[in-house]
Amino acid sequence: MDYRSSIESSETLRNKCAACYRQFNKMEHLVVHMKISYHSGHEPTCGVCKKHCRSFESLREHLIGPLPKQECKNIFSLRGCRFCMMILESPNARRTHQERCQFSSANAGLTTRMAALGLRDKAMIDYTSSRSPKVVALSCKMVGGGSDGSLDLCARVCITDESDNVVFHTYVKPSMIVTNYRYGTTGIRPENLRDAMPLKHAQRKIQEFLCNGEPMWKIRPRGGRGRILVGHGLDHDLDRLQLEYPSSMMRDTAKYPPLMKTSKLSNSLKYLTQAYLGYDIHVGIQDPYEDCVATMRLYTRMRYQKHKTEAYPQAADAQNRSNQVAWRQNEVERMSPDEMLSISRSDYYCWCLDSLA
Numbered sequence: 001m002d003y004r005s006s007i008e009s010s011e012t013l014r015n016k017c018a019a020c021y022r023q024f025n026k027m028e029h030l031v032v033h034m035k036i037s038y039h040s041g042h043e044p045t046c047g048v049c050k051k052h053c054r055s056f057e058s059l060r061e062h063l064i065g066p067l068p069k070q071e072c073k074n075i076f077s078l079r080g081c082r083f084c085m086m087i088l089e090s091p092n093a094r095r096t097h098q099e100r101c102q103f104s105s106a107n108a109g110l111t112t113r114m115a116a117l118g119l120r121d122k123a124m125i126d127y128t129s130s131r132s133p134k135v136v137a138l139s140c141k142m143v144g145g146g147s148d149g150s151l152d153l154c155a156r157v158c159i160t161d162e163s164d165n166v167v168f169h170t171y172v173k174p175s176m177i178v179t180n181y182r183y184g185t186t187g188i189r190p191e192n193l194r195d196a197m198p199l200k201h202a203q204r205k206i207q208e209f210l211c212n213g214e215p216m217w218k219i220r221p222r223g224g225r226g227r228i229l230v231g232h233g234l235d236h237d238l239d240r241l242q243l244e245y246p247s248s249m250m251r252d253t254a255k256y257p258p259l260m261k262t263s264k265l266s267n268s269l270k271y272l273t274q275a276y277l278g279y280d281i282h283v284g285i286q287d288p289y290e291d292c293v294a295t296m297r298l299y300t301r302m303r304y305q306k307h308k309t310e311a312y313p314q315a316a317d318a319q320n321r322s323n324q325v326a327w328r329q330n331e332v333e334r335m336s337p338d339e340m341l342s343i344s345r346s347d348y349y350c351w352c353l354d355s356l357a
Contacts, residue, residue: 018337019052041308042350047087048072102278106293133161137230139291140237149180154240158288171196187285232269302351315345
């Protein structure tokens with residue numbers, strides 16, 4: 001290698017992102033990259049080489065994809081958990097950990113038989129319990145309306161707590177005529193809806209439960225009485241229930257960046273459950289209870305991740321916005337890649353912050 005090539009190589013190495021390890025020919029290009037990438041300690045990170053990935057899907061590709069980093073792949077194959085992507089101290093530690101990390105199906109054994117007998121129906125919500133949950137999961141099952149049966153109508157709704165207990169579960173009578181019961185996936189028959197709870201009644205009960213005595217405008221993530229709502233495709237479920245709820249109080253596994261595809265599209269709940277919890281759902285008739293349990297388990301797995309604690313963890317925090325001097329081009333270009341990473345912040349709310357509330 002001649003002298004000029006050696007200088008260019010060292011310059012490129014100096015312009016290497018400390019998070020994703022991309023290399024740039026010029027420092028100003030690295031600065032632009034850091035401004036728009038929003039790297040932070042909340043991103044999924046390889047336990048071997050410490051590379052930051054935008055999502056767990058990207059991390060999975062890095063470790064076991066078609067073109068993985070070979071050194072990381074070799075270590076992960078011996079000591080890595082395929083559910084939470086953690087690297088353990090030894091193969092034996094990996095086996096012990098993975099047994100705890102893998103969940104069993106929510107509808108196994110007695111639970112399935114109870115559902116078939118209708119013993120899990122719970123149309124009343126206990127507001128007075130001293131152990132009233134702060135975080136709940138919601139899922140709906142839809143039947144078809146309209147001339148071709150393609151219009152989604154909520155016909156069954158379930159709410160559970162963090163311990164997989166049913167808080168509310170009922171069939172719902174849609175406000176429109178049902179033209180397709182979609183029995184193959186919903187298991188719903190006309191007789192289930194004949195004397196079911198009217199949509200407006202279910203809507204009012206759920207709204208009151210979620211707000212927990214607070215007016216909608218006053219609900220906030222921390223310090224309030226409103227409940228955190230977990231689900232998959234919550235916007236659609238709430239729209240079909242004709243409910244409104246603050247987005248700051250919703251935790252949607254379909255829209256959470258670490259759980260999305262590398263292409264930034266949503267993964268199905270069936271895939272997320274199989275990949276990150278280790279069991280299958282949506283085999284035959286789909287139960288909203290099963291979906292509630294899966295989304296809550298995904299939420300708690302994401303919430304209990306251990307990330308670096310920061311005073312202002314989001315790029316959108318007022319303190320970070322007012323500190324724009326830190327990103328002035330001429331000043332940042334004098335920083336090292338590690339210093340740039342230290343002032344970079346996430347562009348999404350990491351669920352681990354809920355554990356600090």
